[in-house]
Amino acid sequence: xxxxxxxxxxxxxxxxxxxxxxxxxxxxxxxxxxxxxxxxxxxxxxxxxxxxxxxxxxxxxxxxxxxxxxxxxxxxxxxxxxxxxxxxxxxxxxxxxxxxxxxxxxxxxxxxxxxxxxxxxxxxxxxxxxxx
Amino acid sequence: xxxxxxxxxxxxxxxxxxxxxxxxxxxxxxxxxxxxxxxxxxxxxxxxxxxxxxxxxxxxxxxxxxxxxxxxxxxxxxxxxxxxxxxxxxxxxxxxxxxxxxxxxxxxxxxxxxxxxxxxxxxxxxxxxxxxxxxxxxxxxxxxx
Numbered sequence: 001x002x003x004x005x006x007x008x009x010x011x012x013x014x015x016x017x018x019x020x021x022x023x024x025x026x027x028x029x030x031x032x033x034x035x036x037x038x039x040x041x042x043x044x045x046x047x048x049x050x051x052x053x054x055x056x057x058x059x060x061x062x063x064x065x066x067x068x069x070x071x072x073x074x075x076x077x078x079x080x081x082x083x084x085x086x087x088x089x090x091x092x093x094x095x096x097x098x099x100x101x102x103x104x105x106x107x108x109x110x111x112x113x114x115x116x117x118x119x120x121x122x123x124x125x126x127x128x129x130x131x132x
Numbered sequence: 133x134x135x136x137x138x139x140x141x142x143x144x145x146x147x148x149x150x151x152x153x154x155x156x157x158x159x160x161x162x163x164x165x166x167x168x169x170x171x172x173x174x175x176x177x178x179x180x181x182x183x184x185x186x187x188x189x190x191x192x193x194x195x196x197x198x199x200x201x202x203x204x205x206x207x208x209x210x211x212x213x214x215x216x217x218x219x220x221x222x223x224x225x226x227x228x229x230x231x232x233x234x235x236x237x238x239x240x241x242x243x244x245x246x247x248x249x250x251x252x253x254x255x256x257x258x259x260x261x262x263x264x265x266x267x268x269x270x271x272x273x274x275x276x277x
Contacts, residue, residue, distance in 0.1 A: 030227035034218050043216055045228055047188035047255040072186065072256070073177060079240060082173035083188065110190030110255015 025086030029065070029112075033092075037124050040098070040116040046088050047110040048072065054107060056114065058100050063092045065112065097122040171233045172209070176240075180269055183241055183261040189213075190255035191228070197252070199259060201245035207259070208236045241267040 031044040042063075046054065049067035057064045067088035094116065102117045172187040189197065191213050200208040212232035243261040250259045 031225055032216065032223070032228050033225040034216075034221040034223050036218065036221035041218060041221070043228065045188075045190040045255070047190040050254055072258075073184070076177040076179065076184075078175065078177045080174070080176045082170075082175060085175075107254075109192060109252075110188070 025084050026089050027084070027086050028090050029067070029088045031090065031092075039118055040094065040114075042092070042112075042114040042116070044088075044090070044112045044114075045110060046107070046112050048085065049088060049107070049110065049112075051107050054105075054112065056105050056112070058094075058098070058103055058116075061094050061098075063094055063114075063116075065090050067112075170235060171229075172235065174235075174237065178241070178263075181263060183239060183243060183263060185237075185259040185261065187257045188255060189252075189257050192252075192255070192257075194252045197257065199248070199250055201243065201248055201261070202236075204242045204245055204264060205239045206236060207239055207261070208234070209257075210234045243267075 029044045029046050031042055033043075034041045044065065046065075046067045048069045053068040053070070055064075055066040055068075065088065069085055069087055071085060097118050098116045099119045104115045106113050172189055175186045177184050185207060187209065189211065192211050196212050196214075198208075198210040200210075202208060210233070213230050215230040239261065242264040244264055247262045248259060250257060252258075
């Protein structure tokens, strides 16, 4: 069976979907993607994102992950800065084989784990071979 | 063990982000072994009474993190992130890193090691290090003569 196609959405910059109204930096979170016989599992690092400020949508085979991060400190005397803080945004195009109604997500210690179950039709089936 | 000296701000954050962009451009190649990448990147700020150190440590458990203050101006962070336990399956992407780290930094002020507090929320570790009395800013009254 061919792997379910997973690729990063590579849209030209002028496409309006990623255009933001809020100012500030947006970062692309790192993701691990594993495909098992039953599902696709996506694990992404979204430090500082609370469950309330996380938005995950699956529409027209596009999985969109938006994590809003409120500035954790304002007007402080920042002596050293080795990383920036900003919202997270990433999109994946997923093959047409996902049962959208059964997608589940959990967020634990800044890691988002998404389970995208495959539809029954595309699950690998073991073919019984009869001895004749 | 080498102590990591604080670099002037902006250079590190710029470099780390640049490196991540380059890794992505090169199809996820890990450039970490080619440069002096430090983990975790830290932000540090202060007010009159405390120093604050923050690190993004998603996927770590509090029980996997160790924080030490050596003397009164050295902070040591240790931790380990375990890889996800998934039986079988095909990996399409692996962008996240796993393993253990050990980072030592020199603090710009003397702190009271007995009063250091740490908080871990949504994968972000914040350490509050109260400054020693002598390190706090003192307002000098200027008397008119």
